[in-house]
Amino acid sequence: MGKTKSKKAKAKDKNASKSQAQKTAPQALTPQTGASLFEDARSRLEDVFRELDIHPDAQARLMQPSLSLQVSVPVRMDDGSLKAFPAWRVQYDTSLGPAKGGVRFHPDVNQHEVTTLSFWMAIKCAVVGLPYGGGKGGVQVDAKVLSALERERLARGYIRAIADIMGPDRDIPAPDVNTDAIVMGWMIDEYEHIVRAHAPAAITGKPLPLGGSPGRVSATGRGALKVLDLWAEQNEREPQETIVAVQGFGNAAYHFARLASERGYKIVGLSDSSGAIYSADGLDVAAAKQDKDQHGQLAKSQAGTQISGEKLLALDVDVLVLAALEKQIHCDNVEAVQAGAILEIANGPLTSDADAALAKRDIPVLPDVLANTGGVIVSYFEWLQNRAGETWSEEDVNQRLDARLISEANSVLTRAEQENITYRQAAYRQGIERIAGALMARGNCLDCR
Secondary structure, rough: OEEEEOHHHHHOOOOHHHHHHHOOOOOOOOOOOOHHHHHHHHOOOHHHHHHHHHOHHHHHHHOOOOOOEEEEEEEEEOOOOOEEEEEEEEEEEOOOOOOEEEEEOOOOOOOHHHHHHHHHHHHHHHOOOOOOOOEEEEEEEOOOHHHHHHEEEEEHHHHHHHHHHHHHOOEEEEEEEOOHHHHHHHOOOOHHHHOOOOHHHOOOOOOOOHOOHHHHHHHHHHHHHHHHHHHHHHOOOOOHHHHHEEEEEHHHHHHHHHHHHHHEEEEEEEEEEEEEEOOOOOOOOOHHHHHHHHHHOOOHHOOOOOEEEEHHHOOOOOOOEEEEOOOOOOOOOOOOOOEEEEEEEHHHHOOHHHHHHHHEEEEEEEHHHHHHOOOHHHHHHHHHHHHOOOOOOOOHHHHHHHHHHHHHHHHHHHHHHOOOOHHHHHHHHHHHHHHHHHHHHHOOOOOOO
């Protein structure tokens, strides 16, 4: 399982039961104009299924989520009115362990997006060897217009709606877009009231007094920097020689930019939804963060010259870091990209056609399913600490994070070089091999007994 087939081996592999399974197994979708985010994401499985010895039964099961729940979350607003917010929780695959994934509050959340995010979570957990499957949740709401009390009612209502399918051994939520440790604190409190038990391992990304892990807040940015360091080392590039622009300035992007600047990388561009700032001499990330916190918009920062978000994506830099939302670079703007390499901290910031276009131009992409795994790795550490009743130091957490990424990321980078494939292809092959191996080891196929 997991080895590339020779043409001779493929020709011999024709027994009747497997042929029948092959006929009925859904095939990966070729991206079409207007294809959903989920269709575009899972089309990338086509290469994996074609090149590896993945059994058709495993292929069929990997093409759809194992569980998808849609709920309505009623919230009593501060003015006395009642609003009902559509929400979802999806468990894509749990062959390797309980589902793991964040919960986002965003007005554009929909079932396709949550399903796609759960699919990516399944891949990334497997890529870095975690005993988790993929899960994701979302509420369709503009969280920025809610009061603190309304956000708390929404968070607690969401947990009441999904409590039957979550838990430390089934599905473990965490923070995502527009949710944070405070929201996770409300959620774990609600869950523990429902189950009438102390169950800190049911949710990660919690406040420290409730069992949160030191190092969790900066983990995604720190992990992305470690992946960039390993790539730079492989390519004999020094941080001081590397110019970086960052799209996004949320939690993960800020900590990445802060740590990368401390490491010696020159951060020349930063952006958020309001616009972008640029300085050829390098930006003071701390000053930009202070301005952002003060004004609520990075575009008002005096740390650099104001430019548009589109111009930031087209900057001539060594590394363009994509740390905002999905589908930021696509067929209509990919040709404007001048960066020497792409680092994906956001989930799915490149469409599959943009990914292919960059590959044709020999622009390497360090993919999301590897580069943004720092958060879920430290969530795993939090889960372990909660189950053991322990608290590790931040230094210990960071060392464990580095050790896992050094092992798993170097495996992906080396595989890409040895097999002459992209980093994304190498990461997907590493992840899918592990998931498919677990699926088939569980049986339930015609010719694997």
